[in-house]
Amino acid sequence: AQSVAQPEDQVNVAEGNPLTVKCTYSVSGNPYLFWYVQYPNRGLQFLLKYITGDNLVKGSYGFEAEFNKSQTSFHLKKPSALVSDSALYFCAVRALYNNNDMRFGAGTRLTVKP
Amino acid sequence: EAGVTQFPSHSVIEKGQTVTLRCDPISGHDNLYWYRRVMGKEIKFLLHFVKESKQDESGMPNNRFLAERTGGTYSTLKVQPAELEDSGVYFCASSQDRAGGYTFGSGTRLTVV
Numbered sequence: 001a002q003s004v005a006q007p008e009d010q011v012n013v014a015e016g017n018p019l020t021v022k023c024t025y026s027v028s029g030n031p032y033l034f035w036y037v038q039y040p041n042r043g044l045q046f047l048l049k050y051i052t053g054d055n056l057v058k059g060s061y062g063f064e065a066e067f068n069k070s071q072t073s074f075h076l077k078k079p080s081a082l083v084s085d086s087a088l089y090f091c092a093v094r095a096l097y098n099n100n101d102m103r104f105g106a107g108t109r110l111t112v113k114p
Numbered sequence: 115e116a117g118v119t120q121f122p123s124h125s126v127i128e129k130g131q132t133v134t135l136r137c138d139p140i141s142g143h144d145n146l147y148w149y150r151r152v153m154g155k156e157i158k159f160l161l162h163f164v165k166e167s168k169q170d171e172s173g174m175p176n177n178r179f180l181a182e183r184t185g186g187t188y189s190t191l192k193v194q195p196a197e198l199e200d201s202g203v204y205f206c207a208s209s210q211d212r213a214g215g216y217t218f219g220s221g222t223r224l225t226v227v
Binding site for chain 1: 117118120147149151154155156157158159162170205207215216217218219220221
């Protein structure tokens with residue numbers, strides 16, 4: 001079965017600095033990879049996904065993620081963080097060719113300080 | 115289009131009581147999923163409906179949990195009797211096909227005291 005690891009519980013960055021939220025995955029076969037964000041008192045919102053094609057995927061709110069097959073990673077990045085980016089971020093994986101459904105990581109709390 | 119709606123948003127019940135959570139998916143979405151996040155841990159898959167059929171219920175923790183989706187529209191998740199460890203946020207999601215991303219509801223925060 002597939003699984004996701006988000007090694008950092010908490011990431012702190014200063015506003016205007018680049019940010020990275022790490023994610024590694026394990027899956028049999030080719031993966032679908034996703035990033036979701038949860039703002040306080042809100043549901044999970046879709047940010048971006050990788051299925052096939054370019055390894056660098058661009059998503060909502062200026063976020064992007066790079067798929068690295070050899071390192072089985074899908075780190076989320078943004079060149080310049082905003083205070084409003086502060087939220088809980090979840091990485092998720094689905095296997096492409098079997099019946100298992102989406103599995104999530106434990107989440108990383110991003111705090112952007114002014 | 116309306117999003118995925120979950121009700122209630124919060125529920126506080128005593129150990130041993132029964133609680134029923136409801137999820138209304140996006141209209142036309144055949145796939146409906148239930149997930150749960152216990153404080154500080156990963157969001158865990160509970161089960162997956164395709165229309166009214168349970169496609170995968172491998173994540174249901176035990177037989178105190180019962181999910182239904184009569185008619186293939188809204189779904190309910192009943193916990194009976196509730197235990198302290200059932201506390202957490204229960205998310206519902208729906209998708210039109212299994213290749214795309216899911217649309218999540220805002221979740222139901224369940225607290226068992």
